[in-house]
Structure formats: C-alpha cells, structure tokens
Amino acid sequence: MKKILILLIIILSNSNLAIASNTNIKFDVDILMNCKFERVIINNSEYNYETLLPDQIKRKDLKNLRFISKKPDSLKVKNLSKFINKTDLDLKIVNKDIILIRALDKKKKYSESAVFTKKTGEFIHEITRNIDAQEKEKEKDIAFYKCTTINDNI
Numbered sequence: 001m002k003k004i005l006i007l008l009i010i011i012l013s014n015s016n017l018a019i020a021s022n023t024n025i026k027f028d029v030d031i032l033m034n035c036k037f038e039r040v041i042i043n044n045s046e047y048n049y050e051t052l053l054p055d056q057i058k059r060k061d062l063k064n065l066r067f068i069s070k071k072p073d074s075l076k077v078k079n080l081s082k083f084i085n086k087t088d089l090d091l092k093i094v095n096k097d098i099i100l101i102r103a104l105d106k107k108k109k110y111s112e113s114a115v116f117t118k119k120t121g122e123f124i125h126e127i128t129r130n131i132d133a134q135e136k137e138k139e140k141d142i143a144f145y146k147c148t149t150i151n152d153n154i
Contacts, residue, residue: 022091022102029069029094030153031116035062035123035145043140062123062145067116069094077101080125083112108132121147 037059043049066078075092077084084103091102091113102113113126122144129139 023073023075023093025069025071025073025075025092025094027069027094027096028071029067029099030151031067031099031118031149032151033062033065033121033147033149035065035147037061038144038146040144041140041142043138045139049140059143062147064150065123065147067094067099069099075099075101077114080114081112081127083110084114104131116147121149123147 037054039051039053040057040059041049041051062079064079067075068078069075069092073092075089075094077089079085083105084101087103087105089101089103091100093100097118099116099118100114102111104111109129109131111128111131113128114124116123123146125143125145127139127141130137
C-alpha cells in the first residue's frame with residue numbers, strides 16, 4: 001500500500017493538472033488529528049532517495065492537522081505547511097477512505113502533495129522543488145506520519 005501511495009504522489013508531482021477536473025469531494029468532512037513523524041525519503045544533492053528515521057533527522061510531528069471539506073468542491077487543510085495554508089489546491093479528492101491534495105506555486109516550480117488514509121491513519125506529505133529542472137536536479141522530500149484522530153465528523 002505504501003509503495004502505491006508513493007508512486008501516486010510521484011506521478012501527481014510530475015503531471016500538469018487542471019483545477020476543474022481534479023476535484024472530487026464526496027463527503028463533508030471535518031477531521032482533526034495529531035500525526036507522529038515516522039520516516040522521510042529524501043532525494044537531493046546529498047541524498048539519493050534515502051530513507052531517514054527520527055533518530056537520523058530532526059522533524060516535527062504534525063499537531064492539530066485538520067481537513068475540512070464541503071461537497072461538492074471545497075477542501076481546506078490547516079496546519080500542514082505555510083504553503084498549503086495560503087495556496088489554492090489544484091487537486092482535491094475526499095471519499096470514505098482517502099483524502100488526496102496537491103498544490104503548485106504560480107511558477108510551477110514547487111509543489112506539495114499529501115495523502116491521508118483514514119482506515120490506517122497513515123499520512124504522506126510530499127514536497128517537490130525544481131519541478132521543471134532535469135531529473136537529477138529535482139528535489140523530493142516524502143515524509144511519512146502515523147496519525148491519531150482527535151475529532152472525526154463525517
């Protein structure tokens with residue numbers, strides 16, 4: 001399952017998405033959770049898709065991460081990153097099992113994607129820098145978290 005989600009995030013970060021065709025909100029959701037950092041996969045000039053664990057890299061847990069959706073097309077994400085907090089989402093999918101988001105900067109050189117699997121509590125947050133660069137110059141940061149739901153109103 002994790003490999004499929006990673007592949008999905010990588011595909012999303014390398015594709016051009018149109019806003020209108022990438023919204024599929026099937027449920028009104030208000031989920032509040034805390035997520036503990038488990039590991040990160042990094043690709044940059046120092047690391048070549050290497051996995052680092054909490055004792056190898058300092059990362060903060062995600063506190064009060066919140067997803068709020070309203071059918072048919074509204075989804076807000078709070079407390080994930082400053083970029084996500086202030087950017088319109090290009091991709092918004094909410095169903096009974098998964099929440100999937102993606103946001104691009106205006107120059108399409110930076111993106112953030114995230115997948116939350118409600119059943120397992122797994123949360124994956126992917127950041128891509130230098131999207132339009134050659135493959136060896138792109139930077140990826142794929143962080144994995146395990147989330148505990150504080151409040152779930154579906």
